[in-house]
Amino acid sequence: MCRFTRLYLIVLFLMMVLVLPGNVSALTAGADYTVTLEKMNSDGTLTEVGSTTVTADANGKITFSFTGVPTNPTTHFLVITVKDAAGNTVRRSFVPAPPEGGTNELGVNNLSDKQTEMILEAASLVGSDDPIIIAYGLIFTRTPNLTSSDLTNIAGLGKECIINGLEKFLTDHGVTEAKLTEFKNAVAYNPDGKDLGDFTALFKSAVDNPAQAEEDMSKAAGLIADIFIDAAAKTGIDLALFLAADNEAGNIADSGAGAQYFNALSPQLQTSISQSMMVYSTRISFVRMAKEYAEAMEALNATGDQVDTFNNAMSTLFTTLSNLDQQYAKYFIDPENNQLTQQVQNQMNNDYQQAFTTFMTAITSSDADIAQMRNNVATALGISVNQLPQDVGQYYDYQGNLSNWPIPMVVVTNWVASIMTAGGELTYTRLDPNTYPIPPYMEWLGVCSDTNYGDKQSCETNGGTWTVQRSDFTQMGFPASFAALMGIQEDVNIAEMTRNYLYDQSNPQTGGQPTPEQESQASFVLFNTLGAIVNNIGGTTDGNTAITDLQKKALVRMMLPPNPH
Structure with missing residues (x-):
């Protein structure tokens, strides 16, 4: 000592x-x-x-x-x-x-x-x-x-x-x-x-x-x-x-x-270092994600219950990660006697992924929060709750199950409804499609020359011409502030999917297996694109007070899926 x-x-x-x-x-x-x-x-x-x-x-x-x-x-x-x-x-x-x-x-x-x-x-x-x-x-x-x-x-x-x-x-x-x-x-x-x-x-x-x-x-x-x-x-x-x-x-x-x-x-030491760095970078990514979400929810006036539920989910996640670090420590401390086989590495990766899946389930909004959000939106729009589409507040997850929106999306929607009710508005200028194009495997995003069809397959099957382009939410009938919100979300999704296109087998540059250099460059492009989205956000919270930079960043953070990578 x-x-x-x-x-x-x-x-x-x-x-x-x-x-x-x-x-x-x-x-x-x-x-x-x-x-x-x-x-x-x-x-x-x-x-x-x-x-x-x-x-x-x-x-x-x-x-x-x-x-x-x-x-x-x-x-x-x-x-x-x-x-x-x-x-x-x-x-x-x-x-x-x-x-x-x-x-x-x-x-x-x-x-x-x-x-x-x-x-x-x-x-x-x-x-x-x-x-x-x-x-x-x-x-x-x-x-x-x-x-x-x-x-x-x-x-x-x-x-x-x-x-x-x-x-x-x-x-x-x-x-x-x-x-x-x-x-x-x-x-x-x-x-x-x-x-x-x-x-x-x-x-x-x-x-x-x-x-x-x-x-x-x-x-x-x-x-x-x-x-x-x-x-x-x-x-x-x-x-x-x-x-x-x-x-x-x-x-x-x-x-x-x-x-x-x-x-x-030695191969054993190479494996130990590589896996140590994977755990290390994942830990930083999770902490970054938790910190940014917590700050964003506070900036957008999340309720105490929403913050507590989210923080509890993060606490459980970090406890699980710490336990996994301890469980697999021997493979790093003594790799000569505890070889990190492919089977062990796969199990380790699965355990960390399961921790994230459990986290996603834990941050699902309650039925009461969804009902309150729908009421807030209806009030902001001056309509009854029954006039809202039934899917406002729900989505189909990757397993095909109908689930409530996660807490971050509910917080964002409530915040936009609140500034509208107070006389404010959210504005957003869409990104230039020439500078920020839609990636090839998002070609389902667009419009048909025949307005009777809203998806690419139906459009082309029935003789229409499909044009890949960003959605015009104002033309689609969304109120201005919610049109801006949807535009932010779509541009964030395009930015995220542009990075994910690296892993698509049809990508001619990567074949679905990008080099580390390509991954690094894609991450940096995403970082810069999100910054451009933030810069294009405007509006006021009450007709006079400008939306702050912190609130703009919070909106973008909330639109990003909670992906540690």
């Missing part, structure tokens, strides 16, 4: 724990050890702060202290090295430097040994104490069974995929160097959220409680995603952009400059 007090005192209780099958011994009782504290400089080199000699107690623990410990923000990381009397390094670990007067905790085990080796090699290779590359390195090193060659290749991956991939992508797409530096600092120390200090604290928990070591290590691995999420929130970096940058890093590992390092790893 390592504690930093207001006098910058370090006290470390160092004991090896059982984190993998097999015995891992404590330090030798009664033996002398030299403990050295070093700080990592901004260029990735180390400077010794001090050293001391200690004797292990009867339980193989050692206790020591240093004064004048460097603190954040001038120092990002500290390194602890323990050597025996012969000068052999027996244990090594790292810890983020705490803020002045702050506290961080540290535990040391055989996994932290390897992670520290990786951190030092990566820092030396890139010539930096970059917290982003260190955090990603921790995702890559979830097993202590790594060779020196593995660590060298992981460091190479970090340089090419993170420095030349993720970070370059962010700066190429609008993130300033100052903003990126702020983000890096938040990864190392974030007073408003989780940071790498929380990661090392879980190593301490594993040391203190050997029986739950594997559980703690599974939490520590998932915690990296939360650290990036909180850093993005603190610095205002959009998680969608960060995920696109993460995809770019994956592209470089798959087929770019990082492929030589990735391919040099």
